Amino acid sequence: MARNRFDEDEELVQEFNWSQYKRLGQYVTPYKKSIFKVLFVIILANVASMYGPYYMKIAIDEVIPQKNIQLLLISSGIFLVSLLFMAWCMRYRILAITEIGQDILKDMRFSIFEHLQRLPFSYFDNRPHGKILIRVVNYINTLSDLLSNGLINLISDIFSVIITLAFMFFIDVKLTLYSLVLLPVLFVMVMFITTKQRKAYQHLSNKQSNLNAYIHESISGIKITQSFAREEENAKIFNEVSNEYRVAWMKAVKVQFLLWPGVQNISVLATSIIYFVGIRQIGVEVSTGTLIAFIGYINNFWNPVINIGNFYNSLITASAYLERIFETMDVVPEIQDSPGAQVLPPIKGQVDFEEVVFRYEEGGKNILDGVDFKITPGQSIALVGPTGAGKTTIINLLSRFYDVNEGSVKVDGYDVRDVTLDSLRAQMGVMLQDTFVFSGTILENIRYGKLDATEEEIMQAAKIVRAHDFIKDLKDGYQTVVEERGSTLSAGQRQLISFARALLADPKILILDEATSSIDTKTEELLQEGLQQLLKGRTSFIIAHRLSTIKNSSKIFYVSGGKIAEAGTHDELMELKGMYHHLYQSQYDLIRAG
Template structure:
């Protein structure tokens, strides 16, 4: 891929993009043939005009005039049909390529490890998947084939001009090198300018997406004016990037227009002198050359304009292929499929770091036996959530082993492993869809009856029925139509209905009302029953009921035991945590 944005064109990138037209070779060649036909029709019209003037108008031949006019109309009709087919199928091909490329990109991003999304701005990824790919379609609809068509026109026109009068052709060509040089400089400058434009568009999208998503924080901390000023700055950079492209256009196109006018003047002057002196050039030929010179220069100006479109598409393609070339995947080389697991979990001396040389887990080892509920407690940053992430293989461990039923999870196919583990996160994410769709995630094997039965079992059927349309209530983006407690109840049902072998809960209720908290506690008791559960515990009731409590501090396990055992340890970490945090919680309840 191109890394030097100053290069006028990257042919390797272009060849790679053309591979996406392979399934549509018939259409690709058809558009090419239409481009060839258009180039010949473009020469035929000026020639017929010359013949009409010299053979019909000058001799005052009325019948000949009618014949040539009818012939020109027929040629014009064929040209219009060819133009229609050319434009329609060039755009059709562009949209087919865009569809395939967008599907490939989205499929590729679905496989990325969480580390990639941790480092990548959402707005920038959205720009790549939507607007950048749409820009690529213009390569085919307005760029590539248009340029090919224009180049063919120029070659045919130039050849025909030499055939009719080499003297007038050479006169026209004296101006052509200047236009070509100006076009080349223009192309290079526009490549850099459009790269800057795409950067600014991505920054703008990222900023707007983040501020709209975090609008509550902006307003809570009265950051409206500050964010407004930041937006003005980013928007101004975006404006300046576009103004630079306007500046280059403002210079190039007047120069091109002036050069065309000079050429017409030279043709009239030289051709007129020849016609007056020895009548070697007819009036029809002079008019034909004026028309042909326009056809020679107009495509050249249009090529520059189309090349702008092509450059924007190539810049967008460069960015999209940059994501497609990213190999940020969790290794899925395991060959084992696991059915229903017994639920035994074992961490063996696990070391892990999100950032190189900054370990988050420092030799973590523990066992969870089948059917046990294991609570993990500790201060913020102790590594509790990391344990959950690693069990699901959202990240690769640095060293050690993680086993399920005595099988290394690296030996298990990712889909098979994750199908046996259900997770309820503290920050529940719901899609802008119905409650039913958010619970089943459109899994074909989970019916509405299954969902209703499961909801009754964990005690939230009545709550769902109180909502408009019940299970078919649309919760809107991120579930904003529900309270945090209600969203968590939906996530509990989503986990329960999948019937997992292992359950992982991050069950914070810091912003949940007492009614929802009781429902959540009842749901927790039900869904953990009879299956291995790893719980990042925030409620005292869950901790007390846990078969085993793992106490973490700064990435290490400092204590393991049940509630009573840990309280008996003099000056123990858990005992101090209990006295400070959990006894305060009990006093509030009493």
């Protein structure tokens, strides 16, 4: 799927085909034993339901004319028992099918969520997040009726049709053939309507996705909206997008609701034909009891036929959403474990870039062009240079969020492409400029770095990075609940929590990408001591525009034009009087001028 805005309809990479329902069957298979139990009960209920019309035939043609009260009471008792049995079967079917259907939906939702966790950053960068969210929640939910009722009811209705036809042919072959005369008309009508219906629901899914994406974007950017007084303009846009969804919905349901009255009318016509033919033959070829029984059976026949038509209707509707669900599941992660990838053993922290060349697009400009360096365990490396020079790309290649085009990146001598992603990233700690804090307590957010950490370990980590002081002053201390993205905390507080989380995880390689940018100067001075503790004994890569934070680094790499233009300690580069010297002097002059 190409990059798109919230109001751009998504084009399907691959159109839906009926073989994809086999994939849906993979989620049904684990519950086949439960499904067979339900089917068995349904078959028993269908057989029991056949007794009613047949009882009416016997009662009218034989029992009542003979005035056999005893047999009438016995037959009535059996009929009552069959009705009670069918009621129990209905209750069992509804409960069992609903539970099975919801279990299947839960499995599907887990599959797509788990898959999303492994997709590259580029997938999320190129799509409004609302359009991703709607696939996990809304589109999966639209399958609820199909899986909870439709599938089992389809099999039930097929059995019902077969059993009913068997009884109808047993009673009167000629009337049965008259009952089926309008089936070809039904088939043609269904094919005509469902073709239009599928296209209508594809269009509807696009408009629903656009609406969800705009709502998500608006909520995420509410602070900017209110800051620039954009509420009225945004309301107009929302109204337009919402109206497009309403129009698409009305078109879709108008097509969908053509099927039910069409099938209903055909069933009424078929019943009328039976009345017309049967009444003319009463007393000649057909008895009164046979005609009444046959009318009962023809209702038993057409009701499941109508249900099968409705199921096919639901199937066509669901296909528009399955297309999007399976399209997401079919996205192949650009970065994944190579065949035969081995688990990276505990590392010391040596990092080697060997003539690395990288570009984001094939045939595009080289972002890194022949980068070559060797880092020994425990060294701290600062990456500085102009925006877009390739600093973040270096750490992304080290974490294997992207793969090199040429050369290699090695950790302790292992090419990162030859080890499993989990074992590589589990031994790295990454702290970004946009620190993410999850909804929950501060204790839980810090523990995110090490799930089995004790409260004492968490507090110790917080003390080292100078987060403990502000945490203990909060109303509930470490049990203070923070909102989504840590909106109740300052940017500096969120970054201090992120520092504690990274320290607790105890990675051998630590990556700090502008991790101190939101911390004020006073807090930064306090944090420097904690940072030295954080960096001690581990290899670290630090990207920082505030050069005061990197003066004590083991090495400083000035990245420019996709290459390491200058390398050395702070003092060495200052003596060189090159690009780093110029950059440092410029910042120093700005500070003095301020």
